[in-house]
Amino acid sequence: MQEPFYKDLLGLEWTFDTVASTYEKIRPGYVDELYQTIFKYIPISEASNVVEVGIGGGQATLPILRTGCKLTAVECGGNFSELCREKFKGFPRFSVVTNKFENVAFESGSCDLVYSASAFHWIPEEVGYQKVFAMLKRGGVFARFANHPYRDKGNPLLAKEIDKLYAVYYYKFHNKKQEILQEYDAEQAKNGAMKAEKYGFEDIRYALFYGTRTFSAKEYRMLLGTYSDHIAMEETLRTEFYSKIEEAINRYGGEITIYDTIDLQLARKP
Numbered sequence: 001m002q003e004p005f006y007k008d009l010l011g012l013e014w015t016f017d018t019v020a021s022t023y024e025k026i027r028p029g030y031v032d033e034l035y036q037t038i039f040k041y042i043p044i045s046e047a048s049n050v051v052e053v054g055i056g057g058g059q060a061t062l063p064i065l066r067t068g069c070k071l072t073a074v075e076c077g078g079n080f081s082e083l084c085r086e087k088f089k090g091f092p093r094f095s096v097v098t099n100k101f102e103n104v105a106f107e108s109g110s111c112d113l114v115y116s117a118s119a120f121h122w123i124p125e126e127v128g129y130q131k132v133f134a135m136l137k138r139g140g141v142f143a144r145f146a147n148h149p150y151r152d153k154g155n156p157l158l159a160k161e162i163d164k165l166y167a168v169y170y171y172k173f174h175n176k177k178q179e180i181l182q183e184y185d186a187e188q189a190k191n192g193a194m195k196a197e198k199y200g201f202e203d204i205r206y207a208l209f210y211g212t213r214t215f216s217a218k219e220y221r222m223l224l225g226t227y228s229d230h231i232a233m234e235e236t237l238r239t240e241f242y243s244k245i246e247e248a249i250n251r252y253g254g255e256i257t258i259y260d261t262i263d264l265q266l267a268r269k270p
Contacts, residue, residue: 016056016228017077023226024057024083026219028147030117031209034264035063041205041266042141044069048112051135053101054119058084060145064115065091074101102127111135115143129199136269142196145264148184153259158252162245169241173233184261193265201267209262217249220256
């Protein structure tokens with residue numbers, strides 16, 4: 001498979017491409033209500049030109065493709081790019097550009113919709129918003145959305161045990177002070193959405209959607225293996241860390257439920 005652009009990436013975004021297949025299988029998609037909200041804000045059809053920034057495993061792609069639009073995805077990972085070309089080969093108006101979004105040239109004022117799912121935070125804010133603004137037609141839309149998982153609220157003993165393991169392994173490795181986890185809320189969503197105002201966007205809106213996912217211990221271990229800051233841990237330490245979490249889940253009922261909050265941010269170019 002094609003090598004990703006590791007050397008040119010500043011953060012941990014390169015890590016995802018090393019586990020592309022697992023990521024595609026275990027990471028969640030997005031609820032139908034989210035897409036309905038987007039399509040109510042901007043109708044998308046065969047006449048629409050759409051760009052997805054950071055397609056990853058294609059978790060947010062199929063509902064957009066089903067509109068019949070022309071969809072160009074930008075993805076810095078070669079493995080993800082190849083996976084999605086195969087996954088969506090039945091859509092002739094779909095294509096993938098393998099490069100950093102910042103490096104890809106798009107015609108100014110050519111796009112009806114630019115969207116990004118759980119990826120835009122890897123792009124420097126000013127660079128990203130200004131580029132999207134330039135790409136959009138007048139009245140065109142930028143949709144940014146992401147999933148914010150929260151620990152198992154129904155199993156506090158398990159949550160406490162996992163917190164202890166993070167202190168011993170994760171925070172120690174990253175040399176960080178352990179954070180007090182907070183569930184993502186409307187105030188954070190509003191603050192995130194209003195960033196677009198600085199870059200000339202208007203009619204800014206946001207919405208929150210909720211869901212849960214339940215995993216076996218082994219499935220949850222697979223999920224952890226798709227998180228960038230976990231992949232970056234030293235391999236022996238990471239393996240022991242995952243094993244301890246798997247053991248804890250099995251000790252406290254054999255399942256773990258994650259509470260998801262998905263925020264959608266919408267902004268329009270005047």
